[in-house]
Amino acid sequence: MTSTIQTPMMKINLAKEFSEIPGPRQKNEGPNSGEEFLERILQPAYDAAVAEGVQLFIDLDGTEGYATSFLESAFGSLARIYGPDAVLKRLEFKSDEEPYLIDEIKIYISEASAK
Amino acid sequence: MTPGMRSAVFAILGLIAGLLLGYFGRQFLTVELKKDIGLGDVLNFTITLIFAFLLQNYLQKRFGNERAEKDHIIDLIKESLVALRETRASFTAIVDRKRIDPADEKSLLAYLRNLSNSLSILQESVHACGDTNGEAACIAIRQLYIGYKRILTGGNFPSKPYSMKTFNDAEKASGQISLELNKMRIQLNRK
Numbered sequence: 328m329t330s331t332i333q334t335p336m337m338k339i340n341l342a343k344e345f346s347e348i349p350g351p352r353q354k355n356e357g358p359n360s361g362e363e364f365l366e367r368i369l370q371p372a373y374d375a376a377v378a379e380g381v382q383l384f385i386d387l388d389g390t391e392g393y394a395t396s397f398l399e400s401a402f403g404s405l406a407r408i409y410g411p412d413a414v415l416k417r418l419e420f421k422s423d424e425e426p427y428l429i430d431e432i433k434i435y436i437s438e439a440s441a442k
Numbered sequence: 443m444t445p446g447m448r449s450a451v452f453a454i455l456g457l458i459a460g461l462l463l464g465y466f467g468r469q470f471l472t473v474e475l476k477k478d479i480g481l482g483d484v485l486n487f488t489i490t491l492i493f494a495f496l497l498q499n500y501l502q503k504r505f506g507n508e509r510a511e512k513d514h515i516i517d518l519i520k521e522s523l524v525a526l527r528e529t530r531a532s533f534t535a536i537v538d539r540k541r542i543d544p545a546d547e548k549s550l551l552a553y554l555r556n557l558s559n560s561l562s563i564l565q566e567s568v569h570a571c572g573d574t575n576g577e578a579a580c581i582a583i584r585q586l587y588i589g590y591k592r593i594l595t596g597g598n599f600p601s602k603p604y605s606m607k608t609f610n611d612a613e614k615a616s617g618q619i620s621l622e623l624n625k626m627r628i629q630l631n632r633k
Contacts, residue, residue: 426559427558431591
């Protein structure tokens with residue numbers, strides 16, 4: 328008999344819960360911005376995951392693509408609030424459609440400490 | 443001495459040398475051919491034949507596989523170069539229009555995703571072939587790609603048009619990616 332132990336986690340499906348067309352950096356630049364995603368979805372989910380002591384799993388598939396401005400605004404800003412190390416430990420990503428996207432986001436999170 | 447006489451002298455000298463060699467050969471060298479063949483000789487001969495056949499097959503297969511792997515990687519490099527050219531063409535068309543429409547934004551992101559996936563497949567294939575130098579080159583190219591994407595879609599993208607500085611930086615970055623991909627191709631061909 329085999330058993331699998333799964334790490335408890337919260338999930339965000341960005342395409343379903345936010346938008347299939349992620350937009351620009353800030354809210355004043357257009358709809359579905361990184362700033363809006365951070366405030367409305369990412370930061371509350373991050374706080375809840377920390378409170379429950381679980382991982383936050385983010386599914387990045389199903390969108391038309393991500394501009395650096397959106398990613399940096401959402402994930403870079405989250406790292407500027409909580410610190411890059413804490414954010415990198417808490418977040419997990421899935422991107423079957425674009426594998427390099429995960430490395431890209433991790434760079435923006437890591438670089439946030441220097442700002 | 444006429445040329446005819448010289449030839450005759452050389453012929454006579456050759457004949458004498460041949461006779462002397464034959465004479466001394468018979469005096470000091472005794473070579474005999476065995477007329478009976480034992481089981482050990484047959485086995486020895488058969489094993490040698492089988493070994494030679496297997497060795498030839500192994501070498502042929504190994505070098506054939508290596509060539510197939512090289513050709514596959516070179517094809518993937520060519521695909522990545524095409525994806526890079528398409529991304530660059532999409533970007534320069536937007537620069538020429540001096541504005542970024544929603545359709546431009548969508549197509550540029552699609553071309554970048556295609557380029558990213560081409561490079562990712564190249565990296566995975568190089569890894570599968572066990573080429574550590576090639577894999578290191580792919581990791582460096584991935585960093586260049588992320589830098590290129592940052593130039594194209596960072597800053598105020600897509601709400602503000604590209605500046606001349608962004609255009610120059612992007613051209614330099616795409617040139618570097620192209621250079622590294624071509625270096626990989628040249629190195630593969632030299633192996």
